[in-house]
Amino acid sequence: MGSVTVYGPPISTAVSRVLACLLEKDVDFKLVNVDMAKGQHKSPDYLKLQPFGQVPAFQDEHATLFESRAICRYICDKYADRGNKNLLGRNGAGPAERAQVEQWLEAESQSFNPPSSALVFQLAFAPRMGLPQDPAAVELNQAKLAKVLDVYERRLGESRFLARDEFSLADLAHLPNAHYICSAGKDDMFASRKNVARWWEEISTRLSWKKVVDMYSAPPA
Amino acid sequence: MGSVTVYGPPISTAVSRVLACLLEKDVDFKLVNVDMAKGQHKSPDYLKLQPFGQVPAFQDEHATLFESRAICRYICDKYADRGNKNLLGRNGAGPAERAQVEQWLEAESQSFNPPSSALVFQLAFAPRMGLPQDPAAVELNQAKLAKVLDVYERRLGESRFLARDEFSLADLAHLPNAHYICSAGKDDMFASRKNVARWWEEISTRLSWKKVVDMYSAPPA
Structure with a gap:
C-alpha cells in the first residue's frame, strides 16, 4: 500500500471521481497536481502517462492507467x-450482479455525463475561466438532463440506489457532476424529483464524498 | 445456452457491438427486431427492458441488461x-491486465464514440432517414475524430492492438462506428494513418465482424 498516485487537480470532475473511489475503498494515495492553466497536461512527460492529455492519470506498483471509470x-x-x-456488487456474487452495476455506470457515462458535463462547464468552469456563459447551451443540456433524471426518478422508486439496494460505483460516478450542478444553483433539478432527491441526499452526504468536497477548497499540499 | 436474446435492429451500432461480442464468444443468441420507425423502442413493454427507450436490450436466464458495453x-x-x-484480458491474469482493456474501452466510449457517432449519423443514417446533412457538423466531428486517431496511431505503433498485443473488447467496441465511417467514403481517416490502417484491416476482417456486416444487409428472420 501507499504507492498509489493520482495525477490531476482535485477540482476536476474526473479526478474527484477517482478520489471518491479511493476514499470508499480506504486506499491511501498521493495526489500530484497537474497545473492545466500552465499546460502541464500537454507536456511530453505527462503524455506518457495519459496520451490524450487529460486528467486524471493513475499509478500503482502494477499499473499506469487513465480514464476515471476504468481506474x-x-x-x-x-x-x-x-x-x-460491494462497489461492483458483492464479492463472489457473480457476473449478473456486477452487470447491474455496470449497466448503470454506463448509463452515467452515456446518458447522464454528456449533458451534465456540458452544464458543469457552462455553470461552474466558464465563469472561473472568465468565459461568457452560453444560455442556449445551458437550456439545451438542462432539458436533456431532465429527461435522464425522469428515468432515474422511476428507477429510484423501485430501488434504493441505481444498480441495487446498496451504494455502488454507479452511484459514486454521478457525484462530481451532480455536485457542481447543485452548487451552481440548479439543485432544483434533483430536489424537485422525490426519489432522485432522496438518493442525492443519501449519496452526497457520505463521508468519502464530503472529504472530496473539502479537497475542492483546500487541496492537499 | 440458447436462452440469450438480443433486442434491436442489427444495423444499430450499439446492437451490432453486442452481436460481435456474442459471435467472438461463440454464444448462441436469438435476435428480436425492434422497429424504431414504428416507435417500438418507446412502447411500455420495451421500456421495461430498456428504461431509456434505446437499443439494444439483452436477456438471458440470469440477467436483463441494457447499454452495449455493459452487456x-x-x-x-x-x-x-x-x-x-481473452477479450477482457486473459482469465486469471489479474486486475492490471483487465484494466488495460478497460482504459481503452473507456477511451472508445469517451473519446472515439462522441465524434464518430455524430459522423455515423450525418454520413449514414441522416441520408437513410431523408434528413439533410449538416456539413458543419461533419467537419467539426471529423476534426475531433482525427485528433483521437492521432493518439491511436502512436499507441498502435507500440502495441499490435489498443490494449494489448492481442485483440480485446476495446478493439471490438470500435467496429460498428468505424465500419459506417469507412463505408460512407471516409475510409481515408483510417487508411492514411499507417498503424491505424494495419489495425483496422486486422480487426475488420475478423470472421465474427464479417458475420455482423452480413446481418446489416440480410437480418435474420
Missing part, C-alpha cells in the same frame, strides 16, 4: 478486500 | 470459458 473499476478489483467491498 | 462485459464474464477467452 475506479481497477481500484475495486485490485483492492477487493479493503474498505467498501 | 459485452457481462458476456465476457459470464461465458468466460467459451470462444475467445
Whole structure:
C-alpha cells in the first residue's frame, strides 16, 4: 500500500471521481497536481502517462492507467478486500450482479455525463475561466438532463440506489457532476424529483464524498 | 445456452457491438427486431427492458441488461470459458491486465464514440432517414475524430492492438462506428494513418465482424 498516485487537480470532475473511489475503498494515495492553466497536461512527460492529455492519470506498483471509470473499476478489483467491498456488487456474487452495476455506470457515462458535463462547464468552469456563459447551451443540456433524471426518478422508486439496494460505483460516478450542478444553483433539478432527491441526499452526504468536497477548497499540499 | 436474446435492429451500432461480442464468444443468441420507425423502442413493454427507450436490450436466464458495453462485459464474464477467452484480458491474469482493456474501452466510449457517432449519423443514417446533412457538423466531428486517431496511431505503433498485443473488447467496441465511417467514403481517416490502417484491416476482417456486416444487409428472420 501507499504507492498509489493520482495525477490531476482535485477540482476536476474526473479526478474527484477517482478520489471518491479511493476514499470508499480506504486506499491511501498521493495526489500530484497537474497545473492545466500552465499546460502541464500537454507536456511530453505527462503524455506518457495519459496520451490524450487529460486528467486524471493513475499509478500503482502494477499499473499506469487513465480514464476515471476504468481506474475506479481497477481500484475495486485490485483492492477487493479493503474498505467498501460491494462497489461492483458483492464479492463472489457473480457476473449478473456486477452487470447491474455496470449497466448503470454506463448509463452515467452515456446518458447522464454528456449533458451534465456540458452544464458543469457552462455553470461552474466558464465563469472561473472568465468565459461568457452560453444560455442556449445551458437550456439545451438542462432539458436533456431532465429527461435522464425522469428515468432515474422511476428507477429510484423501485430501488434504493441505481444498480441495487446498496451504494455502488454507479452511484459514486454521478457525484462530481451532480455536485457542481447543485452548487451552481440548479439543485432544483434533483430536489424537485422525490426519489432522485432522496438518493442525492443519501449519496452526497457520505463521508468519502464530503472529504472530496473539502479537497475542492483546500487541496492537499 | 440458447436462452440469450438480443433486442434491436442489427444495423444499430450499439446492437451490432453486442452481436460481435456474442459471435467472438461463440454464444448462441436469438435476435428480436425492434422497429424504431414504428416507435417500438418507446412502447411500455420495451421500456421495461430498456428504461431509456434505446437499443439494444439483452436477456438471458440470469440477467436483463441494457447499454452495449455493459452487456459485452457481462458476456465476457459470464461465458468466460467459451470462444475467445481473452477479450477482457486473459482469465486469471489479474486486475492490471483487465484494466488495460478497460482504459481503452473507456477511451472508445469517451473519446472515439462522441465524434464518430455524430459522423455515423450525418454520413449514414441522416441520408437513410431523408434528413439533410449538416456539413458543419461533419467537419467539426471529423476534426475531433482525427485528433483521437492521432493518439491511436502512436499507441498502435507500440502495441499490435489498443490494449494489448492481442485483440480485446476495446478493439471490438470500435467496429460498428468505424465500419459506417469507412463505408460512407471516409475510409481515408483510417487508411492514411499507417498503424491505424494495419489495425483496422486486422480487426475488420475478423470472421465474427464479417458475420455482423452480413446481418446489416440480410437480418435474420
